[in-house]
Amino acid sequence: MQREKRTILVVDSSATFIFYVAMMLRKLQYVVQTASTAEDALKMIVGSAPAVVSLKLLIRARELAVTARVLYSSAKVGGPHAVPGMGVSFETIDPEDRTFIREFIREQVTNALATKPRQ
Numbered sequence: 359m360q361r362e363k364r365t366i367l368v369v370d371s372s373a374t375f376i377f378y379v380a381m382m383l384r385k386l387q388y389v390v391q392t393a394s395t396a397e398d399a400l401k402m403i404v405g406s407a408p409a410v411v412s413l414k415l416l417i418r419a420r421e422l423a424v425t426a427r428v429l430y431s432s433a434k435v436g437g438p439h440a441v442p443g444m445g446v447s448f449e450t451i452d453p454e455d456r457t458f459i460r461e462f463i464r465e466q467v468t469n470a471l472a473t474k475p476r477q
Contacts (some may be wrong), residue, residue: 363387363388363389364388364389365388365390366383366388366389366390366391367390367391367392367399367409367411368383368390368391368392368393368395369392369393369394369395369396369398369399369469370379370394371394371395373394376388376392376394376467380392380434381463394448396442397442398432400432400434400442400443400444402450403428403431403444409427409428410426410427410428410449411425411426411428411446412425412444413425413426413474415459416456417462419454420458422451422455422458424448424449424450424451424455424461425448425449425451426446426447426448426449427446427447427449428444428445428446429444429445429446429447430443430444430445431443432443432444452471
């Protein structure tokens with residue numbers, strides 16, 4: 359019985375890390391795509407089927423490891439996108455990290471609203 363071929367996108371700034379991880383994944387029968395920047399990775403996944411990604415987020419010197427489902431991504435600026443990025447829904451996240459992220463977002467939105475002049 360042959361399993362379905364899965365594609366994995368490996369993103370890292372280290373070419374050595376990409377090389378070894380991609381080699382290992384190919385030996386495990388995965389189709390591997392690589393990118394050395396987040397921007398390049400976003401360009402590759404635009405328009406593709408919803409992906410589940412493992413992310414390491416660095417917020418205020420705190421590293422958070424999460425698994426997330428990509429809801430949308432934009433590799434270019436324009437329309438509703440002021441900057442390249444992606445929207446995600448967390449699949450797995452430590453409850454402490456979830457609370458930390460909520461507080462961080464609340465603080466960022468509150469500060470942005472307080473500093474923007476009303477029109």
